[in-house]
Amino acid sequence: MIHTGFPETGPSLGEVGEAGVIQAIVTAAPSTINGDDAAVLTPSTPNSRVVASTDMLVDGRHFSADYTTPYLVGRKAVVQNYADIEAMGARPLAALLAISAPPETPVAVVEELARGLGSMTQEWASELVGGDVTSGERLVISVTAIGSLGGNLDALRLNRARPGQRVVAHGHLGYSAAGLALLESGVRIPASLEPLVQAHQVPEITPGRGVVARSAGATAMTDNSDGLIRDLSTMARMSGVGIDLSSVAIKPDRLLEDAGLLLGIDPWEWVLTGGEDHALIGTCDGSAPVGFRSIGTVSRQQGVRIDGKEPAYTGGWESFA
Amino acid sequence: MIHTGFPETGPSLGEVGEAGVIQAIVTAAPSTINGDDAAVLTPSTPNSRVVASTDMLVDGRHFSADYTTPYLVGRKAVVQNYADIEAMGARPLAALLAISAPPETPVAVVEELARGLGSMTQEWASELVGGDVTSGERLVISVTAIGSLGGNLDALRLNRARPGQRVVAHGHLGYSAAGLALLESGVRIPASLEPLVQAHQVPEITPGRGVVARSAGATAMTDNSDGLIRDLSTMARMSGVGIDLSSVAIKPDRLLEDAGLLLGIDPWEWVLTGGEDHALIGTCDGSAPVGFRSIGTVSRQQGVRIDGKEPAYTGGWESFA
Numbered sequence: 001m002i003h004t005g006f007p008e009t010g011p012s013l014g015e016v017g018e019a020g021v022i023q024a025i026v027t028a029a030p031s032t033i034n035g036d037d038a039a040v041l042t043p044s045t046p047n048s049r050v051v052a053s054t055d056m057l058v059d060g061r062h063f064s065a066d067y068t069t070p071y072l073v074g075r076k077a078v079v080q081n082y083a084d085i086e087a088m089g090a091r092p093l094a095a096l097l098a099i100s101a102p103p104e105t106p107v108a109v110v111e112e113l114a115r116g117l118g119s120m121t122q123e124w125a126s127e128l129v130g131g132d133v134t135s136g137e138r139l140v141i142s143v144t145a146i147g148s149l150g151g152n153l154d155a156l157r158l159n160r161a162r163p164g165q166r167v168v169a170h171g172h173l174g175y176s177a178a179g180l181a182l183l184e185s186g187v188r189i190p191a192s193l194e195p196l197v198q199a200h201q202v203p204e205i206t207p208g209r210g211v212v213a214r215s216a217g218a219t220a221m222t223d224n225s226d227g228l229i230r231d232l233s234t235m236a237r238m239s240g241v242g243i244d245l246s247s248v249a250i251k252p253d254r255l256l257e258d259a260g261l262l263l264g265i266d267p268w269e270w271v272l273t274g275g276e277d278h279a280l281i282g283t284c285d286g287s288a289p290v291g292f293r294s295i296g297t298v299s300r301q302q303g304v305r306i307d308g309k310e311p312a313y314t315g316g317w318e319s320f321a
Numbered sequence: 322m323i324h325t326g327f328p329e330t331g332p333s334l335g336e337v338g339e340a341g342v343i344q345a346i347v348t349a350a351p352s353t354i355n356g357d358d359a360a361v362l363t364p365s366t367p368n369s370r371v372v373a374s375t376d377m378l379v380d381g382r383h384f385s386a387d388y389t390t391p392y393l394v395g396r397k398a399v400v401q402n403y404a405d406i407e408a409m410g411a412r413p414l415a416a417l418l419a420i421s422a423p424p425e426t427p428v429a430v431v432e433e434l435a436r437g438l439g440s441m442t443q444e445w446a447s448e449l450v451g452g453d454v455t456s457g458e459r460l461v462i463s464v465t466a467i468g469s470l471g472g473n474l475d476a477l478r479l480n481r482a483r484p485g486q487r488v489v490a491h492g493h494l495g496y497s498a499a500g501l502a503l504l505e506s507g508v509r510i511p512a513s514l515e516p517l518v519q520a521h522q523v524p525e526i527t528p529g530r531g532v533v534a535r536s537a538g539a540t541a542m543t544d545n546s547d548g549l550i551r552d553l554s555t556m557a558r559m560s561g562v563g564i565d566l567s568s569v570a571i572k573p574d575r576l577l578e579d580a581g582l583l584l585g586i587d588p589w590e591w592v593l594t595g596g597e598d599h600a601l602i603g604t605c606d607g608s609a610p611v612g613f614r615s616i617g618t619v620s621r622q623q624g625v626r627i628d629g630k631e632p633a634y635t636g637g638w639e640s641f642a
Contacts, residue, residue: 014641017639018640035479036409037404037405037543038406038409039373040371040411040476041373043371046368049361050371050414052360053451054451056453061455084358084359088359093371094373096375099377100382103641134378135382136377136461137379137459138458142453144417144465155357157357158358319339319342319454320342
């Protein structure tokens with residue numbers, strides 16, 4: 001079952017006012033920390049470092065009532081920010097939400113959004129702890145994730161891939177792009193392909209995988225937010241290494257093949273250039289950490305290759321295109 | 322000298338692309354921490370707690386090319402977020418910037434904004450450590466501040482004002498509202514009143530005052546972002562106390578009086594309802610901490626009064642008005 005659409009009725013933000021909007025958010029995503037000038041978080045690990053990341057989502061650009069719901073937008077906003085925290089090998093502690101919306105927006109939109117944020121932050125054993133609401137011409141959401149990097153192992157950085165390491169991945173590759181293509185095509189989407197649409201609406205990342213990888217010997221990690229080849233090229237360039245992917249390990253699965261046939265699109269394009277999967281891609285010594293699969297190796301020869309050849313597709317997300 | 326206006330020429334965001342925009346920001350506000358999936362911050366105090374706050378600013382709503390410059394918007398965005406961190410008694414460590422802007426926006430706008438953010442974060446011995454850039458129909462800026470609460474004293478909370486305490490303030494009251502009124506009036510602004518306009522463009526808060534107040538025995542604190550009476554009413558309600566202000570201590574100074582005469586406005590309205598001064602208002606035992614002045618006392622009788630009477634003005638900022 002695919003859910004789309006934003007509430008269009010009920011009291012508006014302008015009618016309930018700022019205090020009413022904040023009340024709706026706090027009720028939908030309760031927190032014992034929220035409610036002062038700033039949120040105070042006590043890390044559970046002594047001397048832990050703070051990890052922070054932020055993402056801005058604009059209505060019509062990053063999401064649309066045609067393809068998703070406010071609840072799912074809220075859940076996705078958490079995943080994409082927490083994936084950045086996990087990609088450092090850190091544990092997400094809390095999220096902050098800043099939202100601007102036209103005064104005529106139904107409160108139900110913000111309520112659903114906050115419920116989505118609240119439910120996903122809970123799945124990561126964290127909370128929505130603060131934020132800001134204001135009016136604006138468009139619905140714009142900015143979510144900031146705060147994480148904690150315990151212990152004295154280094155963070156998982158883009159510049160720490162080393163020749164001889166294994167390249168590992170957690171999460172689907174290409175699902176989000178395929179799901180968006182299905183939604184945009186206007187075709188009747190067969191039930192068998194709904195997982196692709198759902199992966200576009202809310203990518204599935206298991207909480208704690210980055211933390212596990214760091215303790216299991218990973219050194220570099222990122223999430224494929226802009227496209228697999230593009231993000232791995234950044235890692236390779238910053239590490240001064242090359243990355244050799246195995247075509248067998250990353251080749252489109254049955255769902256992607258079927259969607260490709262239905263839409264007349266080569267599914268490899270989704271795998272190699274589709275962003276927003278927020279899959280964790282890292283490099284490590286030894287075997288792949290639990291939850292990760294091997295997809296290639298790190299070499300001395302700069303660049304990113306598949307079976308030793310140039311990738312067929314190398315594009316990706318461009319913010320100002 | 323009053324500076325206003327946004328750059329309107331030069332290469333656009335769409336022309337230089339996402340990588341070019343990020344490069345412009347990083348060059349304008351350099352950081353050794355920036356550039357990975359998330360920023361990692363190492364607090365200087367052992368076992369310190371993390372403090373986080375976020376604010377969203379919308380072009381035409383929170384700022385306008387008629388009244389300010391991108392450089393000043395950047396500086397103000399830092400002050401208003403860091404004031405929230407200081408109001409907890411914590412030290413700001415870093416800021417994150419999320420920005421959405423139309424592709425035709427000159428890169429110079431973002432560059433100036435980043436220079437403003439960079440310069441003000443430096444004045445607080447901190448850095449702009451990360452962010453997100455994306456396209457949108459309007460310029461929208463979201464700044465998140467991360468701070469560190471060292472030691473084991475409690476944070477300065479809204480619910481910790483206690484009867485018998487002194488009410489203290491750091492920073493001007495009413496200047497920002499008076500400055501905005503001058504700008505909006507269209508009158509030729511006399512040089513003597515420029516400090517009011519400058520206080521609206523960038524409120525002046527001395528770094529570290531909240532930290533000092535916390536170690537000097539303050540227990541409750543907030544910043545007057547929405548209006549003095551409104552913000553103190555929140556503190557009084559949450560603490561279950563009353564606040565008695567002294568009219569002599571908060572009365573409009575010569576600049577506010579002059580601006581009031583020029584515009585035909587009672588300057589008390591600016592003092593009591595004008596937000597955006599981001600002055601730190603706290604309660605403490607004993608004498609006022611260095612940098613703070615006494616403006617009243619905490620009593621058992623709920624409500625906020627001036628010389629024992631209802632304030633003449635009690636309104637304030639309303640996000641969805």
